[in-house]
Amino acid sequence: MLKNISVTLDVEDLRPADHFEDRSKLMTEKVLNLFAEMKIRATIFVVGDVAKKHPEVIKKAVKDGHEIGLHSHKHIPLQLLNPGNFEQELSDAKTLLQEISGQQINGFRAPTMSLTPETKWVIPIMQRVGFTYSSSVLPAKNPLYGWDGLPTHPFRWFNSVIEFPCPVTNILGFTIPYLGGAYFRLFPSIIRKIGVRRSSNKEVLWTYCHPWEFDPNESYYQLENVGRATSRIAWIGRKKMEGKMRVFLKDASSETLGDIASTMNLSKLQIVDPEFSPLGKK
Numbered sequence: 001m002l003k004n005i006s007v008t009l010d011v012e013d014l015r016p017a018d019h020f021e022d023r024s025k026l027m028t029e030k031v032l033n034l035f036a037e038m039k040i041r042a043t044i045f046v047v048g049d050v051a052k053k054h055p056e057v058i059k060k061a062v063k064d065g066h067e068i069g070l071h072s073h074k075h076i077p078l079q080l081l082n083p084g085n086f087e088q089e090l091s092d093a094k095t096l097l098q099e100i101s102g103q104q105i106n107g108f109r110a111p112t113m114s115l116t117p118e119t120k121w122v123i124p125i126m127q128r129v130g131f132t133y134s135s136s137v138l139p140a141k142n143p144l145y146g147w148d149g150l151p152t153h154p155f156r157w158f159n160s161v162i163e164f165p166c167p168v169t170n171i172l173g174f175t176i177p178y179l180g181g182a183y184f185r186l187f188p189s190i191i192r193k194i195g196v197r198r199s200s201n202k203e204v205l206w207t208y209c210h211p212w213e214f215d216p217n218e219s220y221y222q223l224e225n226v227g228r229a230t231s232r233i234a235w236i237g238r239k240k241m242e243g244k245m246r247v248f249l250k251d252a253s254s255e256t257l258g259d260i261a262s263t264m265n266l267s268k269l270q271i272v273d274p275e276f277s278p279l280g281k282k
């Protein structure tokens, strides 16, 4: 039905304050158990602060055969970070994940796809810190983030890492990241089928989901750095998430993004210079 789609999970703790119950460990274990049952290997991108608090979750993911990647040191959009501190913080979080997992950490995913023209200062830092690939951009116009004009297939940043752009498709005039997050939770499977059918063979398709999306019992709180409507949407459709994912995983691929990056012929990838116009425009 759907062609090979890699599976990724972003492990994060979105609570704005400690008095809300921390359910990140419980829900991550729930999703890892689902992956194990469905015999799926995935890339698990983990926020550094969550890894520090729940190292046993990382160890379970490694034991189950997953690749571990870094989802930044804290779950703060890149636009709100201080470039001066970022390199050290990213490097420290990568080292921590390597110590806990025993794996070389090769992949980076920015929080909320926040690698945009405004935050392109991150690109050389990813290279210096030692990542070989990133999956941090939405190659389209988007109300939150997005970098319109980027290729929709994997490419290489000039002098730097491989980028796996978030898969997008056009539905009724809107270009949407149809394979993951709220789009996965709220849209029927026909949207995914249409998007996959339209995708080119050059694209690397991946879904992204979050442990909290599998949690219908979490009490509501307002998410930070987003509006009220976006925050509310994060609580819709959670009850049906596990069932939908179970169906989806039947056709998913067990090839992780790290597997794909390691077998790519780098000399054949398009090179994108983030300074080059018109790709540098917002």
Ligand SMILES: [Zn+2]
Pocket: 010, 012, 071, 075, 110, 111, 112
């Ligand atoms: Zn995230």
